[in-house]
Amino acid sequence: MVNPGQTLAVFGPNGSGKTTLLKVLAGLIQPQRGRAYVEGGRRAIGWIGHQPQLYGQLTVNENLRFWGLLYDAQPGPDLLARLGLEEHANRQVRTLSRGLVQRVAIARALVHDPRVLLLDEPFTGLDRIAAEALSRLLGQHAAAGRATVLVTHNVEEGTELATDVAFMRNGRFVHCAPRSGRGAQQVGEEYRHAIA
């Protein structure tokens, strides 16, 4: 169970079922056994994944307005500024660099101010500035009493943000506990031991 204000980082090697877990939480896949429940349903979920889920022919503003309309929400006035996207607002997404596209994808996921963020390898493809902006946003998200589930195979990038850590192997949790002050190095050693 992930409570408001908690950030659960799930680590696992490729093929361990991390993305499938997020899809189950998002309601995109029905679990074969058990059930997953997110308070507030799909409206409460923001998703940042490998793929930006944006339309290349539309501008940044048009994309955000489109996704906002589907969530009955308006993009906040400071959303683009927080991600350093103000000057790119009227550029078509297909003309942006990969790092900028990923920043727009983050803005898209936050457009409806979700209570729960599901992040699938969110730092992949981000430049240093965007990675720092994302870390800052995730910190603000947690400080506002929102929940986050982050899955990644990179222990270093996920640990600092996490209040709780879990390890997955072959579709199962082999470890799930509060981080309790453990650093990336200690979590990394425990992770390597757990999945060995």
Added chain:
Amino acid sequence: MRLPDVLRHSWVLAAKDLRVEFRSRTAILSAVVFVILAFVVFNFGRDPTAVPNVALAPSILWVTFTLAAILALNRAFHLELENHALDGLLLAPIDRSSIYLGKLIANLVFVATFELIGVPLLMLFFNVRLLPYLAPLVLLIALATIGFVAVGTLFSAMTVRTRFAELLLPVLLLPFMILPLSWGVQATVRLLAGRPLSEIAGWLNMLAVYDIVFVALALLLFPATVSE
């Protein structure tokens, strides 16, 4: 979800598709070029002394519109695969039938666009008088188009994630197009021959029933076709 919300989300999705198409002009341009090319080729290939234009034009009209529609339908869901936008749509708090309805509206606008260009071209190339029968002809084309675009939009969603989507779509769709096409051709032949409207009323009714049945079925089946 309430009907006004479903319709509002459908329009948001359709407007997005139309804006993207307006920017890229890939589907509509290839369909329009195909319509013009088909009419030009048929125009030069016919022998007006052997078969009168009035007898030939309806078949050419419907074959051309059908194949051009398949070209446009093939692209309907490809747009959603770029950057995995379809996952985003499935995650959004909207009824999945809104996605289908949005695509249907956008596809109908695409197909109507090249049909609007095609009808005057048919008059020009084949020298047939359509103006006296324009209102019933427009109704006939609209009813037939809704039917095959409704089925085509569903099949486009079904086939888009397959390896041979562009081959599969026509293979699946063409059998379902036989009925509306044959009714459309027969009704058009009678219209152009100046027969009374009562003679085509039966086909118009059949097309309306076909539309209702297949739009309802597609709305019912669509959520299952996009689920993982």
